[in-house]
Amino acid sequence: MTSKHMGSSFDAFLQEEGFHREATAHAMKRVPAWQIEQAMAEQGISKSEMAKRMKTSRERSSASWTPPMSSAEKK
Template sequence: MSETPSSIGGTLEDFLEELGERDAVYGEAIKRVLAWQIEDARQKQSITKSDMAARMGTSRTQLERVLDPCNVAVSLDTLDRAARSVGKKLVIELVDV
């Protein structure tokens, strides 16, 4: 019989930790938010994807990877260039847990 998590009544974070999925879920959630914010800024400024890719100094294919909310394998440098190409600044900070 397989073992199931025992966090009934616990937090979602506790449940994900028990499953060993917390970091993966958090990473994807952060990427989804960043992708959404970058795409929203691009659309609000009427910047085409081709123009944005050119501003970033990359290909449109690479830009599609940046904007794909499920693709978490994007470097911080690439996310920073994407943010700057739409007039934004990527800010990363460490906080106590």
């Protein structure tokens, strides 16, 4: 039986291209941000309401769950 997937893994590709560390760091920041956004949507909570619950400003709370753009995204 032949595999329909050829070549190395995506992780191996990222390592070969020198992006693995950056991609992993970005994912580790983005996943919790996505989870917060999903919970907010499920509960019908606005960014302002979430900030109020976190006892902070909307700008500060939004920045805490929105990861900075990577160098690849800026291009």
